[in-house]
Amino acid sequence: MGDNVQAPHGVLLVLSGGPGQPGLPILGGYVSRALSVEKSQYRIVVFDQRGTGAGALDCKALQHEMGSSDLTPPRAAAVRACAKKLGARRALFGTDDVVADMEALRRALGVERWSLDGISYGTYVGERYALAHPSHVSKLVLDSVVPQVGEIDLGVAEFAAVRRVLGSVCGARCVADLAAVVRRDRLGPRLFDALTFDSIADPTFRKFWDVPAALHAARRGNRSQLDRFLAAASSIQRDTPPAALDQGLHASALCADWRYPWGNSAAPLAGRAAKLRAAVARIPAKKLYPFDRRTASGNGFVRQCLPWTPTTPTPLPHGKLRVATLLVNGNHDLSTPLAWARQQLALTPRGKLVVVPGAGHSVQSRAVSNVGRRAVAHFLLAS
Numbered sequence: 001m002g003d004n005v006q007a008p009h010g011v012l013l014v015l016s017g018g019p020g021q022p023g024l025p026i027l028g029g030y031v032s033r034a035l036s037v038e039k040s041q042y043r044i045v046v047f048d049q050r051g052t053g054a055g056a057l058d059c060k061a062l063q064h065e066m067g068s069s070d071l072t073p074p075r076a077a078a079v080r081a082c083a084k085k086l087g088a089r090r091a092l093f094g095t096d097d098v099v100a101d102m103e104a105l106r107r108a109l110g111v112e113r114w115s116l117d118g119i120s121y122g123t124y125v126g127e128r129y130a131l132a133h134p135s136h137v138s139k140l141v142l143d144s145v146v147p148q149v150g151e152i153d154l155g156v157a158e159f160a161a162v163r164r165v166l167g168s169v170c171g172a173r174c175v176a177d178l179a180a181v182v183r184r185d186r187l188g189p190r191l192f193d194a195l196t197f198d199s200i201a202d203p204t205f206r207k208f209w210d211v212p213a214a215l216h217a218a219r220r221g222n223r224s225q226l227d228r229f230l231a232a233a234s235s236i237q238r239d240t241p242p243a244a245l246d247q248g249l250h251a252s253a254l255c256a257d258w259r260y261p262w263g264n265s266a267a268p269l270a271g272r273a274a275k276l277r278a279a280v281a282r283i284p285a286k287k288l289y290p291f292d293r294r295t296a297s298g299n300g301f302v303r304q305c306l307p308w309t310p311t312t313p314t315p316l317p318h319g320k321l322r323v324a325t326l327l328v329n330g331n332h333d334l335s336t337p338l339a340w341a342r343q344q345l346a347l348t349p350r351g352k353l354v355v356v357p358g359a360g361h362s363v364q365s366r367a368v369s370n371v372g373r374r375a376v377a378h379f380l381l382a383s
Contacts (some may be wrong), residue, residue, distance in 0.1 A: 004040070004042075004043050005043060007040075007041055007042050007043040008041055009038075009041045009042045009115070009380065009381065010042065010043065010111060010113070010114060010115065010138065011042065011043045011045055011109060011111050011114040011115070012035075012038065012042035012043065012044050012045065012114070012115045012116075012117055012380065013045045013046070013047075013102070013105075013114055013115070013116050013117070014026050014030075014031075014035075014044060014045070014046050014116075014117045014118075014119070014122075015049075015116060015117065015118040015119065015122030015123075015125045015126055016046070016049065016052070016119060016121075016122050017118075017119045017120030017121040017122050017144075017362075018052070018120070018121045018245050018246075018249070018250055018253075019049070019052075019095075019121045019249055019250050019253040019254060020051070020052055020056075020242075020245040020246040020247060020248075020249045020250040020253075021052060021121075021244070021245050022048040022049075022052040022053030022054075022056075022243065022244070023046035023047050023048050023049065023052070023053070024046060024047075024048055024053060026046045027044070027046055029365075030364075030365050031044055033364075033365055034364035034365045034373060034376075035117075035364070036373075037377040037381070038376075038377055038380050038381065041380075041381055042115070042380070045105075045109070045114075047101075047105060049098050049101070049125070049249075050092070050093055050097060050098065050101060050249075051093045051246060051248065051249035051252065051253075052246055052249055053243060054243070056242035056243050056246040056248070056249065057082075057085075057086060057093075057242070057246055057248030057249050057252070058242040058246065058248060059078070059081065059082030059085055059086075059242075059247060059248035059251075061075075061077070061078035061081055061082070062074055062078040062079060062081070062082045062247045062248060062251065062304075063240075063241070063242050063246070063247045063248070064078075064238065065078050065238070066237075066238075066247045066250075066300060066304070067237040067238040067239060067240035067245070067247075068237045068240035068244065068245045069193055069197065069237040069238075069300060070196075070250075070300050070301055070335070071189070071192055071193035071196055071299045071300040071301065072193050072234070072237065072238070072300045073189050073298050073299060073300050073302075073303035074247075074300065074303055074304055076303070076306070076307040079251065079303075079304055079306075079307045079308055080307055080309065082247070082248050082251060083251070083308055083309035083311075084309070085248075086248060086252065090251075090252045090256075090309070090311050091252075091256065091311050091312045092252075093249055093252035093253050093256075094252070094253055094256045094257055094313075094314035095124060095125055095128050095253060095257050095314055096128070096314050096315060098125050098128075098253075099125065099128050099129045099132055099133075102125075102129050103129075103132075103133060103136075106136060112136065113135075113136050113137065113138045114136065114137070114138060115137070115138045115139040115140070115141075115380060116129065116130070116137060116139075116140050116141065117141040117143065117364075117376070117380075118140075118141065118142055118143065119143045119144060119362050119364070119365075120143075120144045120146065120335070120336055120361065120362060121146055121253075122143075123142040123143065123144065123145045123146050123336075123344075124146040124147075124148065124150070124257075126140055126141075126142060127140075127142070127146075127147075127148040127317070127321055127344070128148065128317055130321055130323045130325075131148065131317050131318075131319060131321060134322055134323050137323045138323075138324070139323070139324050139325075139326070139379065139380060140321075140323050140324065140325040140326070141325075141326050141328065141376055141379065141380065142325060142326070142327045142328065142341070142344065143328045143329075143362060143363050143364050143372070143376070144328075144329060144330070144333055144335065144336040144361050144362050144363060145327050145329055145336055145340050145341040145344050146336055146340060147340050147341075147343045147344040147347070148317045148321065148344060148347060149316075149317070149343075150254075150257060150258035150259070151258055151301060152258070152259060154261070154279065154280060154283065154296040154297070154302065155192070155291070155295065155296050155299055155301075156283065156287050156288070156296075157337050157339045157340060157343075158192070158196070158334060158337055159192075159287070159288055159289070159290070159291050159295075159296075160287070160337070160339065161333075161334050161337035161338065161339060162175075162178070162192070162195060162290065162291070162334060163175055163289065163290060165199070165205075165331070165332050165334060166178065166195075166205070166211075166212075166290075168332075169204070169205050169206075169211075169212065169332075170205075170211075170212035173216070174212045174215060174216070175290050176290070177212075177215040177216050177218070177219040178191065178215050178290045179289060179290035179291075180219045181215060181218045181219055181226070182290060182291055182292055182295070183292065185218075185223075186294065187230075188291045188292050188294050188295030188298065189294070189295050189298040189299050189300075190230055190234075191230070191291075192291060192295050192299055193233065193234075193237075193299070193300065194229060194230050194233035194234070195211070195334060196334040196335050197233045197236070197237060198211060198229075198233065199332055199333055199334035199335060199360045199361060200333075200335055200360050200361040200362070200366070201236075201360075202360075203330060203332035203333070203358060203359060203360030203361075204332075204358070208232075209225075209228070209229040209232065210225070211229065213225060214226040214228075214229050247304075250304070251304050251305065251308055252311075254301070254304070254305065255304065255305040255308040255311065256311055256312070256313050256314045257313075257314045258305075259316070260272075260276070260302070260305055260306075261275045261276045261278070261279035261280075262275040262276060262306075263275075264313035265305070265308065265310065265311045265312070265313045265314075266310050266311065266312060266313050267310065268310060269307065269309075269310065272306055273306065276297055276302065276306065277297070280293045280296045280297045281293070283296060320347050320348065320349055321344070321347055321348040321349075321350075321351070322348075322349060322350060323350060324350050325348050325350055325351040325352070326351070326352055326354065326375065326376060326379040327341050327344060327345055327348070327351055327352065327353040327354070328353075328354050328356065328363045328364070328372045328375060328376060329341040329353070329354075329355055329356070329359075329363065330355075330356045330358070330359025330360045330361065330363050330367060330372075331355050331356065331357055331358070331359065332358055332359060332360050333359070333360050333361045334360075334361075335360075335361045336361060338355065341353055341355075352379075354371065354372060354375040356369055356371045356372040357369070357371075359371075359372065364376060
């Protein structure tokens with residue numbers, strides 16, 4: 001944590017993402033880039049959320065298959081092996097547990113109120129804390145927003161974001177190319193995963209891999225460029241060690257936190273797949289476009305939680321977020337799409353949303369534009 005104990009604006013707790021990312025690395029380059037103005041005015045505090053960093057749960061097969069990805073579909077055997085390794089402990093890593101840890105940390109620091117800056121999954125943690133302890137939150141920053149209700153539509157909002165973002169990058173033809181390749185080659189889950197990764201690495205979709213050209217060539221029968229893109233995205237994500245993003249924690253948290261077509265995480269395994277098929281069948285094809293039903297039922301979020309051993313679910317959040325809140329989102333973010341930020345804004349009466357054109361995921365640390373960083377500084381430093 002920062003040394004400026006007497007900082008004029010008090011404590012700013014920065015919440016890492018994932019779930020599964022440690023907090024301690026934030027004290028390095030992130031603070032100097034994302035919070036360069038605020039660091040002299042706040043005591044910056046971070047912590048490794050339970051099950052991350054040095055305390056990573058380290059489910060080896062699941063980690064190898066998913067790495068840093070939310071969307072790479074793992075084998076059911078790897079998921080079951082992780083749940084078995086953790087045993088009853090898997091019920092101890094929900095977001096409600098992280099919120100309880102945060103409250104213990106606040107008391108240990110001896111502060112009555114603090115400000116929170118959440119990134120990605122950290123926004124969900126911040127929302128849940130502010131819902132539970134609104135009187136202890138001065139200001140809340142949500143960067144790359146996961147709404148307090150979680151992911152509830154099997155990817156429909158993300159599919160719409162792909163239509164919108166690719167359409168803005170390369171036009172309707174590009175989106176049609178993607179749809180044709182998904183339909184012909186049954187590549188929906190892999191392309192969904194790779195495009196989402198690229199929106200983090202390169203929200204222009206042209207710098208590292210020329211995605212529009214690769215999709216157009218693939219539609220015309222030449223998949224060489226597209227296969228290189230898919231292989232690179234998979235390799236980069238798969239090489240992530242548990243100390244950087246732990247997939248055992250990811251499954252333990254999200255499978256208990258969120259709700260799926262089969263119900264909550266306590267639902268018996270028998271019958272889950274049938275309920276999933278029925279839910280996917282009810283989604284109109286136009287809402288899935290440019291993807292398909294196979295993508296909705298076969299992405300990593302679903303495939304990690306479908307075979308997850310029944311576990312006590314995390315209680316659902318209730319009510320509106322009634323603290324002063326700044327929401328910041330890139331309009332090219334496919335990991336936490338802009339629609340999610342707008343959904344949360346509707347539940348945040350004291351909220352303001354700043355949209356950063358052309359930015360992808362984690363605006364404060366990655367965006368080329370300073371629009372988001374300036375907005376955050378102004379919000380946090382205002383009286």
